[in-house]
Amino acid sequence: MHACCMKGAANVNNAADWFLMIAAGGLIAVWLFRRFYVWLHEPPASRVYRLGEGSEPDPGDETVRFLTASGYEVVSGKHRVPIEIEVDGELMQSRLFIDYVAVKDGRTWLVKTVRDRMPIDWTGAGVRDKFLVYALLVPSAEGIVYADPRERWLRTITFAIGTEA
Template identity: 45%
Template sequence: MGRFGDWLLLLIGAGFAVWLLIRRFDRWLHEPPGARLRRLAQNGGVIPDDTVALLQENGYEVLSGKHRVPLGVKVDDGPVQGTRLYFDYLVSKEDKYYLVKLERARQPMDWTASGLRERLLAYALLFPDCEGIIVADPKDKWMRTVRFQVEDDEA
């Protein structure tokens, strides 16, 4: 009788685990676009400063600030090495989301297509629901929006 009870408990546990997996997959499948960004916006606080004022003057609603996205990098069969990707603010305007990176004197932005690709493409790929990436310099009071698009290579 003990073996029957063990099998019964095992089947109940396995059925529960399968039910949880199906439920989680269904939630992910039916998650509306931008839900990841909305969750991200709820997690970060905003400290008023010159950048927030500049963004608000240009019609953006600052949702959150100072985010760190943890990433793992594995080379061949080596151990996973941790690294992080940072962005400064998440803003919205007309129901569209934008990531904000600040221009820094020690790492000036290379405004060529290849320079922008090297520096900002990772953000566009990690957050495909964003309309673009805003590069802002609160000291000189300017902002530029960068958008990436895949082009056909037919000539």
């Protein structure tokens, strides 16, 4: 090929290379922006507890039978949530227990059962102090079902944070 034709072919290849590089760079920039945007707007994963496999619910259990009769499908039994607390540099251990996880109408509910030695103050502050921690711990749950299978009653508790009454 003649020298002047070779120079023109090199310019065409050079322009195509530049176009591909700019297109690839643009796609990478868009992908990075989207990942940053999603990361910025999602809750920190380290503060959201993901429920693992709880114990298998016992179909003969009084609470499981009561929840089933009330229209809930009990999908797992007791969940133990370990908590590490640090106060002035001193580490302490604690835990929370979720008695059951149940589903009704496609919505997941955390279930706490009545404990005789732990009465509930049915005021806004009392309910908040007792149950808000569970709603914040598992925000994907619809709310909390507080059940008393012996007396045959249950209450559903949901929280709307940041709304004025």
